[in-house]
Amino acid sequence: MSNTLSKYLNILTYVMIGLTAIFVAMFYLGGDLPDQPYQTPVYTDVLIQWAKALFFVCAGLSLLFPIIQLISNPKGAIKGLAGLVVLGLIILLAYLMSDGTLLDLPGYTGVDNNPASLQFADTVLYTMYILGVGTVLSILVTEVLRKFR
Template identity: 75%
Template sequence: MSNTLSKYLNILTYVMLGLTVIFVAMFYFGGEVPNAAYTTPVYTDSLIQWAKALFIITVGLSILFPVLQIVSDPKGAILGLAGLAGLGLIILVAYSLSDGTLLNLPGYTGEDNNVGALKFADTILYTMYILGVGAIVSIVVTETLRKFR
């Protein structure tokens, strides 16, 4: 990565972090909606919209940079595809662990207590568990190997 691009990305990171701190501060210290049944911060919608914007930016960059990498280095794309295949395997394992048994929720009349929604939620949870444990293990292994070098 060029030095100039790295400089601009660092500035952009600090700007986005600063905006996030401002939105979170507005959420916690901006007061509450008057006459609401429950305590509801005034800036809840602003924080949610900011989180959506960050999510969309992340998804866009997560798609854009690998495509640019494949175009600039087609032989290096094999490692990226191997990582994608590994992620697919993790999701497949998480899906096989998921359970679609309907929940007994007295008084709930919504449509989300169905097999598809429950298997999807379980799949996402198990995927996050597997990736979280994998991240922790990789950090510990990396730091341990670094000590022996």
Template identity: 80%
Template sequence: MSNTLSKYLDILTYVMIGLTAIFVAMFYLGGDIPNQAYDTPVYTDLLINWTKVLFIVSAGLAVVFPIIQLIVNPKGALKGLIGLVGLGLIILISYSLSDGTLLNLPGYTGVDNNPGSLEFADTILYTMYILGIGTVVAIVVTEVIRKLR
């Protein structure tokens, strides 16, 4: 990656972190909407929309940069494909562990208590658990190997 592009990406990262810190501070310190049954922060929608923007940007970059890398370095594409296959297997395992049993939620009349939504939520949670545990294990193994060298 060129030095100029790296500089711009660093600046963009700091700007996004700064905006996130500002939005989180507004969420926690901005007060509550009056006459609500529960405490409802004023800036809830702003923070949710910002997280949607961050998700879309990161998902877009996660798609665009591997395509660029594939074009620049076709031989290195095999490692990327192995990573994608591994991620696909993790998601498949997570989906097989998911459960679509309806929850007993007294008083809840919403539409999100359905097998599809529950299986999707379980799949995402199990995927995050597996990736999180894998990250911790990779950090520990890397440090142990580094100490043994």
């Protein structure tokens, strides 16, 4: 990355952090709306809209930069695609491990106790467990290998 681009990105990072700090301060220090059954900060909507904007910018850049990288370095794209295939296999394994059996919840009358919702929740949880254990194991293996070098 060029030095000029790096400088601009650092400035942009500080501006974004500063704006976020301002919005958070407004949220916590801006007072509450009157006549509300619960404590409701005045600037809740501003903070939520800022969080949405940051999310969409990050999502867009997360899609844009890999496409640029794919175009500029096609050979390096194979590693990225291999990572996506491994992640897909982990999610498939988690889905196969998940269970959609209805839960016996006395007094619950909601609509979320259905096989599709339960299987989705299980898939997300198992995926998180697998990735978490994989992360811890990779850290341990890396540290052990570093001791022997």
